[in-house]
Amino acid sequence: MRVNKWGVGVMLAAAVVLTGCSAGSEKPADEKPAAGAEETTAPESDCPELSDGATVDGAALGTCITEAMTDTAGYAAKTSILGMDTTARYNPGTDAVETITPMGSLIVIGDDAWVKSATSEWQVADPNSSDPIIAALSSGAQTAADTDPATAAGALTGEFTVTGTGTRLGQDVYLLSGTSEAQGVAVDVVFEVTSDYVVLATTGTTEAAGQTVETSLEITEWDAEQDIVAPL
Template sequence: MTVIGAYDRRGDAMRVNKFGVGVILAASVLLTGCAAGGSDKPADAKPSAGASQEAEAPASDCPELKEGATIDGATLGGCVSVAAEDTAGYAASMSIMDMTTTTRHSPADEAVELTTPMGSVIKIGDESWVKTATSEWQVADPNSTDPIIAGLSTGAASATAMDPTAMATALTGDYTVTGTGTRLGQKVFLLSGTIEQEGISMETVYEVTADYVPLAMTSTADMNGQPLESVFEVTEWDVKQDIVAPL
C-alpha cells in the first residue's frame, strides 16, 4: 500500500513536503509487508456465512488456531490465501503518521479506489485516474508538473497492494496466538510476531478469523529513530463495492 504525501501550506501555494512523502512511502511499504513480495492481486476472501465463533481449522490443512499455538509466516500467508477466494468486495482503512487512507476493492472488476488526505485514486485494470482535494478527475500522470497529481499517480500503480492477502503472503518468521478479539462481529485470533525487512524490525499483530479470513493488521517499527505505527482495519467484508471510471 502506498499512502501519498504530507504537505505544508505556504501562502496560497501548497507544496509537497519531500521528506514527509519519502518517510510515508517507505513506512507504508515496510509496515504493510509489501516489500517482501506481496501480491498485487486484490484480496479475494470471505468468511463463511454464519462462521463459528469456535476455533475450527479451515477446510484446508491449515493448523487450528488456539491460544499459545505457533504458526510460521509462510504457512499463515498460505492459509489466508486459501481463505481468500470469494468475496463480493471489501472496504478498509489504514492509518500511519496521523494520516488515514481508505480503500474500496471490487475484485470481480479488478477495481480499487483510494481516498487519502491528498486526494483520490481510482484504478480499474490497467487504467488509473486521480484527483486532488480541489481538482477534477484526470488520467493518472506520474510526470505531471503538479507534485500532488504526480504523487497520486505514482501511488496508483501500487494501489492494489493495500490488500490483507498481500500483507499476509509477505509475512516471515513465527507467529504466536497471543489472544482473541472481535472484528465485524466475528471472533478473531491475534497472531503476534516480528518481521525483519531491509534492516528494520517490525512488531506485527495480525488478526484472522478461525478460518483465516484477515480482518486487521497492526505493525510498529523504528525508522531512523522515528517510531511508526501502521493500523490496517477491514471495515466491510463480502460487501459489493461499486467502483466506476470517473471519466
Template sequence: MMRSKKWGVGLALTAAVLLTGCSAGAEEKPADEKPTAAAEQEETTAPASDDCPELAEGASVDGTALGACITDAMASAAGYAGTTSVLGMESTMRYNPADKAVESISPMGSLIVIGDDVWVKSSTSEWQAADPESSDPVIAALSASAANLEGVDPAEAAGGLTGDFTVTGTGTRLDQEVFLVSGTADMQGLPVDVVYEVTSDYVILASTASADAGGQSIETSMEITEWDMPQDIVAPV
C-alpha cells in the same frame, strides 16, 4: 521543500503497505504468481485446511503460509470496505476482488484501480490517469502506489508476508472471533512490529503496525468495516 514533501508522501504510502505486512519481496514477486492463485481460487473458495497454519493461542505461525491463505480466503469475498490510519492520516478503502477494483480516499488524495486501469487525484486536482512521473509529488506517489495492488489491498499485500509469528490471544471483530497474530515482518530491510486480527478461515479483519524509519516512528492501523459485501467502484472519467 518539494523534495521533502515528496519523501513524506512516499513514507505515508509505504506505511500503508506496512500495516498489511507486505514484505520486502512483495514488489519483486513475479507477476505470474497471481494468476496461479486465481486459478486455485476457481477450484476452491478457501485453501485446504491442511495447507494453512493452525490458529490457536500460543501457536507458532509461518508468515509465508499464513499470507497465502489470507490472500486466497479474501479473494472469495463479494467485496469489502475498511478504514486505515497512517501517520495519523485517516483513509477509507473499498475492494471488489473479482474485478481487481480498489478505491482509496484520503486527505492526501484518492485513487481508483479497476483491472489494469488506474486513476488518481490530489486534494487540489481533478481525476486523471495515473502518472508516476508527474511533477505533482502527490500524483506521482499515488500513481506509483496504485501500480501494484500490494500497496493498497490488504489481501494482495498478505501474499508477500514473511517471518515467524505467534498467536498471542483472541478477540472479536464484526461479530466474529479473531486470533491475534503477532510478530515482526520485514519491509525493504526495515523491521516492522505487526499484529493481525485473523478469523479462523484466514480473513484479516484488522491490523496494526509500528516501525522506525530514518528516525521517524511510523504507526499504522487497518480495520475492515464491511465484509463480503459488493462495493460500487466505478471509473471516475
C-alpha cells in the same frame, strides 16, 4: 508532517507495509457486524488450527490469509498512518481498488489508473506530473493492489504466535503477534484473524525515513461488493 511528495509516498508505502504485516485494536462497543461477516470460507490448503499459544510460520500464514480472502464479493477498510486516516475499497471481481487519503484519491481498475489531489479534478495517473502530489499518487496507484491484505500477505516472513483472542465485526478473532520483514525493514505486527484466516484488523510499528511509523487497519465491511467505477 508537511504535505509533499515524500509525505504521500510514506503514507502509501506504510499502507503496503501495514497490510503485509501489522495488529488489532480493541473492538468499539457500538460496532455492528458487516454484511457477510459470518460467511467466510475456510482456506482449501492445510492451514493449522489456531489456538492460544500456537505458532504459525509467516509464509504459511500469508498463504492461508490469501486463500481465505480471495473468494469474496469485496470489502472496505480504514487505516491510520502517521496519524492520518485513509479509506480503501477492494473489488476482486473487477480487479479494482479505490483509496482516499487526506491529500488525494486514486482509483485503479486493472491496468488503468486515475488520481486527483484535494484541489484538482480526476485525471489519468501520471508519475511524471509537475504537481508533486499528483506524481506521488500516480506512483502509489502503480502499487495500489499491494495494499490489499489478500495480496500483501504473500510477502510475510518470520514466525507468529497466538497471544490472545477478541471479537471483530461480530466474529471471534485470534491475535497473532510477530515480526516480519518487508524490503529489509522489520515490522512488529499483530493480526486479528478469524479461525479461517480472514484478516479483520491489524496494527504495526516500524521505522521509515528516520521516524517511527505506527499503522492500524480495520476491515469495516466484509464480503460486500464495492461499486468502483472509472471516474473519466
